[in-house]
Amino acid sequence: MKLTFLGTGAADWDINAFTSDAPFRRFSGTLINDDLIIDPGPHIFHFAEHNGTPHMFDNVKNIIVTHSHGDHFNAETVKRLCVDKDCTLWGDPVCLVRLRKALGEETASRIAFVETSLRSVYQIGGYEVTVLRANHVTEYPEETARMYLIKQGDRILWWTGDSAWVPTESWNIIREQAVNTAVLELTCGEIAPDDWRSFEHNTLDMLKLMLKMFRKYDRFAPDVKYYVSHLARTLHTDHETLEKTLAPLGVTPAYDGLTIEI
Numbered sequence: 167m168k169l170t171f172l173g174t175g176a177a178d179w180d181i182n183a184f185t186s187d188a189p190f191r192r193f194s195g196t197l198i199n200d201d202l203i204i205d206p207g208p209h210i211f212h213f214a215e216h217n218g219t220p221h222m223f224d225n226v227k228n229i230i231v232t233h234s235h236g237d238h239f240n241a242e243t244v245k246r247l248c249v250d251k252d253c254t255l256w257g258d259p260v261c262l263v264r265l266r267k268a269l270g271e272e273t274a275s276r277i278a279f280v281e282t283s284l285r286s287v288y289q290i291g292g293y294e295v296t297v298l299r300a301n302h303v304t305e306y307p308e309e310t311a312r313m314y315l316i317k318q319g320d321r322i323l324w325w326t327g328d329s330a331w332v333p334t335e336s337w338n339i340i341r342e343q344a345v346n347t348a349v350l351e352l353t354c355g356e357i358a359p360d361d362w363r364s365f366e367h368n369t370l371d372m373l374k375l376m377l378k379m380f381r382k383y384d385r386f387a388p389d390v391k392y393y394v395s396h397l398a399r400t401l402h403t404d405h406e407t408l409e410k411t412l413a414p415l416g417v418t419p420a421y422d423g424l425t426i427e428i
């Protein structure tokens with residue numbers, strides 16, 4: 167299973183400040199192989215064009231959504247990928263509410279949407295996807311933010327999306343999985359250890375504690391690899407410093423365009 171990070175920033179990055187010769191993170195968006203997207207954020211086509219691969223989403227058949235915050239879910243992106251195409255959107259019913267509001271009833275009705283439920287497993291294209299609760303909220307109180315386990319063959323990806331810690335009901339399922347790659351969010355970096363966002367996002371200290379626990383109880387597959395993403399512009403050092411900080415923890419910070427094999 168191949169994973170391409172299309173964006174690795176939190177919501178405080180400004181696409182208008184993008185230049186190709188300075189370090190930059192786009193909003194969230196990830197491509198699995200060439201046919202599954204996690205989070206149709208507003209910048210994924212920007213990535214594709216600047217990467218010299220404008221057609222990289224031509225084979226996308228399914229999209230799964232962690233939550234409807236604007237840095238993860240963009241109606242225009244969904245429209246471009248799904249309207250009148252063989253591409254299905256899977257997520258909380260609020261996704262559909264957002265699409266109707268942004269695109270109108272008629273256009274939204276031309277998008278295939280499947281409502282998914284927590285702690286359920288779905289066959290999505292060639293993947294077995296488990297939907298789990300994340301500790302994160304949006305302005306829609308009825309929406310549940312999600313994290314995902316994505317399995318292809320015997321390889322498992324754990325994608326946390328935005329979440330402070332891991333809710334117990336999700337951990338009770340994740341802890342039994344032979345996860346090969348975990349992508350954890352690290353919104354708050356070294357320079358923001360006591361940030362108020364720690365009730366909805368991870369800090370470096372929280373990451374360290376989680377890793378210690380995963381290793382103490384020997385969770386996941388023997389070859390498990392850890393990555394962090396969703397890095398806030400204003401709460402982190404530069405990428406090279408972050409790499410050095412995370413190296414002793416056995417964690418790799420993601421960057422836009424990083425491709426990994428799971």
Ligand SMILES: [Zn+2]
Pocket residue numbers: 176177194235237238328396
């Ligand atoms: Zn976010």
Ligand SMILES: [Zn+2]
Pocket residue numbers: 233235302328
């Ligand atoms: Zn969010």
